[in-house]
Amino acid sequence: MSDAGAKERRNKGIRAILEKGFTAVEGVLDRVFTPRLNPLTQLGALSYFYFWIVSATGIYLYILFGTSVASAYGSVEYLTIQQWYFGGVMRSLHRYGSDALVITMMLHLLREYAFDRYRGVRWFTWFTGVPLIWLTLAAGISGYWLVWDQLAQYIATATFEWLDWIPIFGEPIANNFLTRGSMDDRFFTLLIFLHIFLPLMLLFAMWIHVLRISRPKVNPPIGLALGTIFMLTVLSFFKPALSHPPADLGVVPELVQLDWYYLFVYPLIDHWPAGIVWAALVGFSTFLCFMPWMPPIKRPKAAQVFDDRCNGCKRCFEDCPYGAVIMGPRTDGRPYPHIAVVNSSLCTGCGICVGACPTSTPFRTGQELVTGIDLPDRTLQDLRTQAVEAMNALKGDRKIVVFGCDHGVDVDALQSTDTAAIRLPCIGMLPPPFIDFALSRGGIEGVFLTGCRPGECYQRLGVEWTKARINRIRDPYLRERVPRDRLGMFWAAPGEVDALKEAIKSFRKDLKPTPRAKGGENA
Numbered sequence: 001m002s003d004a005g006a007k008e009r010r011n012k013g014i015r016a017i018l019e020k021g022f023t024a025v026e027g028v029l030d031r032v033f034t035p036r037l038n039p040l041t042q043l044g045a046l047s048y049f050y051f052w053i054v055s056a057t058g059i060y061l062y063i064l065f066g067t068s069v070a071s072a073y074g075s076v077e078y079l080t081i082q083q084w085y086f087g088g089v090m091r092s093l094h095r096y097g098s099d100a101l102v103i104t105m106m107l108h109l110l111r112e113y114a115f116d117r118y119r120g121v122r123w124f125t126w127f128t129g130v131p132l133i134w135l136t137l138a139a140g141i142s143g144y145w146l147v148w149d150q151l152a153q154y155i156a157t158a159t160f161e162w163l164d165w166i167p168i169f170g171e172p173i174a175n176n177f178l179t180r181g182s183m184d185d186r187f188f189t190l191l192i193f194l195h196i197f198l199p200l201m202l203l204f205a206m207w208i209h210v211l212r213i214s215r216p217k218v219n220p221p222i223g224l225a226l227g228t229i230f231m232l233t234v235l236s237f238f239k240p241a242l243s244h245p246p247a248d249l250g251v252v253p254e255l256v257q258l259d260w261y262y263l264f265v266y267p268l269i270d271h272w273p274a275g276i277v278w279a280a281l282v283g284f285s286t287f288l289c290f291m292p293w294m295p296p297i298k299r300p301k302a303a304q305v306f307d308d309r310c311n312g313c314k315r316c317f318e319d320c321p322y323g324a325v326i327m328g329p330r331t332d333g334r335p336y337p338h339i340a341v342v343n344s345s346l347c348t349g350c351g352i353c354v355g356a357c358p359t360s361t362p363f364r365t366g367q368e369l370v371t372g373i374d375l376p377d378r379t380l381q382d383l384r385t386q387a388v389e390a391m392n393a394l395k396g397d398r399k400i401v402v403f404g405c406d407h408g409v410d411v412d413a414l415q416s417t418d419t420a421a422i423r424l425p426c427i428g429m430l431p432p433p434f435i436d437f438a439l440s441r442g443g444i445e446g447v448f449l450t451g452c453r454p455g456e457c458y459q460r461l462g463v464e465w466t467k468a469r470i471n472r473i474r475d476p477y478l479r480e481r482v483p484r485d486r487l488g489m490f491w492a493a494p495g496e497v498d499a500l501k502e503a504i505k506s507f508r509k510d511l512k513p514t515p516r517a518k519g520g521e522n523a
């Protein structure tokens, strides 16, 4: 099944380099951690997890925190030194969890960009990701103030001098830091309030960020979560987070050690005029916000529901990775309460709903294949015709058909006298009865499925649903009668052509010729 847009979506330039880099590192991490626990494939979930670590440790710190200018520094020192075994560890976990959040967030941004998962209907998730960067940084920076050491003094003075460039506050806020005693408890309470309010805003924004994603992975697997906590705890014991000397508004702070994850902007504030720093940040954010349209992705036509075939079973609704299917009330008098309705502005044309529909069966020979839901540009009827023609043309005693997707290895290159290659928008579009059909009617010996690597499925859930359908844990099940030794699978990144060829070769070697190998009964 060809589609012009699919090839066009293959990455070029910087994106292609980043994609290669991620794929290579992920390949290594797959071997170290196993694909299920690979941290690079769980960056969004890890960011959520670090947020929770930072929130939980923050609550403990707040309980023992002295909320006045005079007591703040001493209370943090008490936690760090006297209560090093618990309060100190909580403080370090709070610090390192926040740093880890910035790292995973930025890697997550890069990875979504590298794998081209930020354009088309994904614009919303990308767009709402941008404020998360600034909220995370602002929340972290406001945390550094509360220690009220020389670093806090430096950051507070620099921040407010920078903010004062915008003449919205009557009196410059930086005046609060000009002389000894000018910092009062009321102003300090405002700083504390900001450090609680900003993370709450961040949480709200994180919720909006994943609102349009169906079944977002917001929790890492337990093994990864425990491993992460263990690592951060060990780090906290060996390199505890410490304070600078206490703040003294009467003196200019000594050279302070910056936390580069949060405070990278301060050297810029020191060396550039405030207006330029504002222009750089606003310009960079605007650029990020508009990236999904630079250039816009060529979107395939949205899936279409055929009312007279839809029985309202909800499988497409449950399997769509983008929440593009809703179940509406039925008004055509048929005896089912619901009917599927596609929201075309959310549909990526992945076809996973087609693979889920119970009416997507190729066995009705001689008839046109009309299913409950289909892709106008790449119909199931076309898929059947293409598969049948390709299988009929095969020769040899171990003929196989390879079903692949637009985003994994380009299977077109595998086409040969004994191998038929069929490409779909996502492997999740392949209804399991097609496997049964190919093996029982196609006159072939084997069916081989390939698609993106686990955790990297371009259409998010296509590989996961395919495996679940084949393992008979998710509807539509692959029928029990299908001989499993004639079905092979290999999930590979676009560049892993040789690994896929090797997997197919060894699958073919193990295949036994069937008695009906010469020309099966085709539709």
Ligand code: HEM
Pocket (backbone or CB within 6 Å): 043, 044, 045, 047, 048, 105, 108, 109, 112, 117, 118, 122, 125, 126, 127, 129, 130, 132, 133, 136, 206, 209, 210, 213, 215, 216, 217, 218, 288, 460
């Ligand atoms: C606190 C920071 C962030 C958190 C906690 C977070 C969390 C998440 C989560 C949980 C997902 C769903 C993953 C899945 O189940 O497939 C996701 C998806 C996504 N995020 Fe973030 N994210 C953050 C920051 C960002 C940033 C800064 C950007 C880019 C500007 C971004 C862009 C995206 C995109 C484009 C997706 C959609 C991926 C897809 O549809 O396959 N995120 N994020």
Ligand code: SF4
Pocket (backbone or CB within 6 Å): 302, 303, 319, 320, 321, 322, 323, 324, 325, 342, 346, 347, 348, 349, 350, 351, 352, 353, 354
């Ligand atoms: S084609 Fe994909 S995105 Fe569109 S409705 Fe079907 S499953 Fe959802």
Ligand code: SF4
Pocket (backbone or CB within 6 Å): 305, 309, 310, 311, 312, 313, 314, 315, 316, 317, 339, 340, 353, 356, 357, 358, 359, 372, 373
């Ligand atoms: S899977 Fe098919 S039959 Fe079931 S609700 Fe969706 S379109 Fe209708």
